[in-house]
Amino acid sequence: MKKLYIIILALTMSLVSCDQWLDIEPEYAQDAENFFNTEEDFQRAVIGVYDLMQTNYLQIWIGEIASDNSIAGGESVNDTQGLHEIDNMVHGGVNNELRDVMRFNYSGIARANFIFENQDKLDFPAKERLLAEVSFIRAYFYFTLVNYFGDMPLIVDRRISINEVTQVERTPKEQIYAQIEQDLDRAIEVLPWTNPEVGRITKGAAMALKGKVLLYQQKFSEAAQVLDELITTNQAGYALFTDMNNMWLAINQNTSEDVFTIQHSGLQGGDYGCLVCLQGNPAPGFHAIRNYVGPLYGDGNSYNLPTQNLYDFFGNDPRREVTILDLEAFIAAQPNPSDISFAIGGGGHTGYYNNKYIKRNDERGLPDDDLTSPLNYRAIRFADVLLMAAEAFAQTGNDSRARTELNKVRQRAGVPDITSSGTQLLEDIYSERRLELSGEGYRFWDLVRTGKAAEAISGFQVGKHELFPIPQVEIDLAGGRWSQNPGY
Structure with a gap:
């Protein structure tokens, strides 16, 4: 396969055979073991890590279709059958879309780990910033995986050999979350608030993702602290985009509302087969x-x-x-x-x-x-930051501050302020998330983490559907060592 470098996704024994970013001249002149000799090598490898975030279409589809927000649609019920199974809550261990979620995110992790494995080969001024960007992206990949599948193998800073594949166990999600927070702390410490190269990860993006990670773990006090710092310090100038009606046009991308955005272009790159x-x-x-x-x-x-x-x-x-x-x-x-x-x-x-x-x-x-x-995919926009902060403040008894952040979003929408408190305020915040963020891929996870999935989603079984099944082929490739998630 023609690649800048060849990365074997040892956990899934899958190869991503797409030369998305670079042409090699001549072919096969470089391989994984004689790379990372120049700053340009590191820069190109980091682009390869960014690359795997462009599989975000799966987030939009599954996060909406698994919820009460949308149905799968398409040409027929056999058109992307896995989405229809998820829509009807009959998905199991054989599902192409869920396997793609696992493969693509572990492919990104493997690319990130390959860079960390070689981080000591060369020093240059931008290295710490690049490694901090990669730390953030690895955290994003692991956060996606733990949301979908719960306990997953945690591999950090190295590749694993083919002989190790059948020896790798699933890691408790609490340990994965600890690694995610560690990676995000590194990104927060090192990265600048702004970067002249649009699309690069920044301090604000890392703080926003950490706030989300903490919220999903119900660490409400810690989430409130990091989100408060992001909102009040805000050296990047984040703000709600004034023209809500035209915010989703391509000409209005990369604005003050975009905190963490995954970039796309109109170039081809692949096809329906890839x-x-x-x-x-x-x-x-x-x-x-x-x-x-x-x-x-x-x-x-x-x-x-x-x-x-x-x-x-x-x-x-x-x-x-x-x-x-x-x-x-x-x-x-x-x-x-x-x-x-x-x-x-x-x-x-x-x-x-x-x-x-x-x-x-x-x-x-x-x-x-x-x-x-x-x-572009707006993975976290400032409206989401404000609503996450509102939720964290409400959960810690600071109703006044919660209403302040909530009503910033409502005022932009041109609807009356919320004046509730206590349990009703929390319900109003949850409703506001649906009003503001529907269509963006968050709904299923919001329902699951707030315990509202069973009442909202037809066919949802408590104790089962909070997680998706581990793809059966990956269990087989791991030598059958991994137990399937409950209920599947």
């Missing part, structure tokens, strides 16, 4: 309207369709139109509605589409624009 190879974001094309001919929007694959439940939840909140495209209403409002046409996929239809991540005619990538949207 979505991990893409440079563009495939989610907007997959979310777009099937066989659509009309103004503003492009045609696509009708995945991840918002539910009637979500549409009704908004009521008259103006964020409904920001979040959800009501296609029939949109068509009826056009000057020539009879000229507009579209098709309904056999995988389900609600009449609604994800209006945050959707293909628009003036935002098409090249050459297959179903796969190459230039829309």
Whole structure:
């Protein structure tokens, strides 16, 4: 395989065979063991770690489809069957999408560990900053894995040999969280608030992710402390983007609201056989309207369709139109509605589409624009930071501060302030997260961590569906040493 360096994902014995970032001239002139001899080598390897974050489309799909926010959709129930199984809460150990989550995140971890394994080969001024960026990204990969699967093998700062694969045990999630926090602390200590190269990880991104990690562990006091520091210090100038209605256009990316953003471009990189190879974001094309001919929007694959439940939840909140495209209403409002046409996929239809991540005619990538949207993935935006802070303050009895941060978000939306306290205030914050963040891939995790999944998700079984199953093929490749998650 043609690679800048060859990384074997020993845990899954899987190879990512996509030459996304670099061409090698001549081919095979370098291999893993004679790399890391120059600063440029380190810089290029770090780009390779960033690269694996571009599999974020899985976060958007699974985080929404597993919840009450959307259905799988698509051409048929056999079109990306794994998403339909997750939608219906009948997923098991054989599921391509869940296997991709595990493979892609461990591939990213392997790339990060390979850099740390060679960190002492060379010194140069930017090395500590680069290693801090990689620490953050490794923390992000492990945080994703522990949310999906719970206990997972923890490998740090080294590759493992093929002979070790069947000897690796699952590590208790508490130890994984400790490593995640350690990596994020390193990033917070070293990284600057801003970086002239757009898309690089910064101190603010590391603080925001640490706040989220602490919140997910119900370490509310610690979460409140780090999120308070981020909000009050804020040397990066984070702020809510004023024009909520146009915030999700490509021209309004990388603004003051973007704290941690995964960058995409309109370049191809891969195809349907290798979505991990893409440079563009495939989610907007997959979310777009099937066989659509009309103004503003492009045609696509009708995945991840918002539910009637979500549409009704908004009521008259103006964020409904920001979040959800009501296609029939949109068509009826056009000057020539009879000229507009579209098709309904056999995988389900609600009449609604994800209006945050959707293909628009003036935002098409090249050459297959179903796969190459230039829309970035806003992994953590400042509105999320404020709502996480509000939750952490409410959980620690500081209702006044919780209302302050919550109402900043509501004021931007143009809706009345919340005046509640105690248990009702917490419920209002949870509701606000759905109003503000739907369509972005957070909903399932919010329901699980707050204990509300069973009442919101049809078919959800307490004690089982809080975690996803370990892919059976990975259990087999590990020599059968790993027990499956409960209930699967």
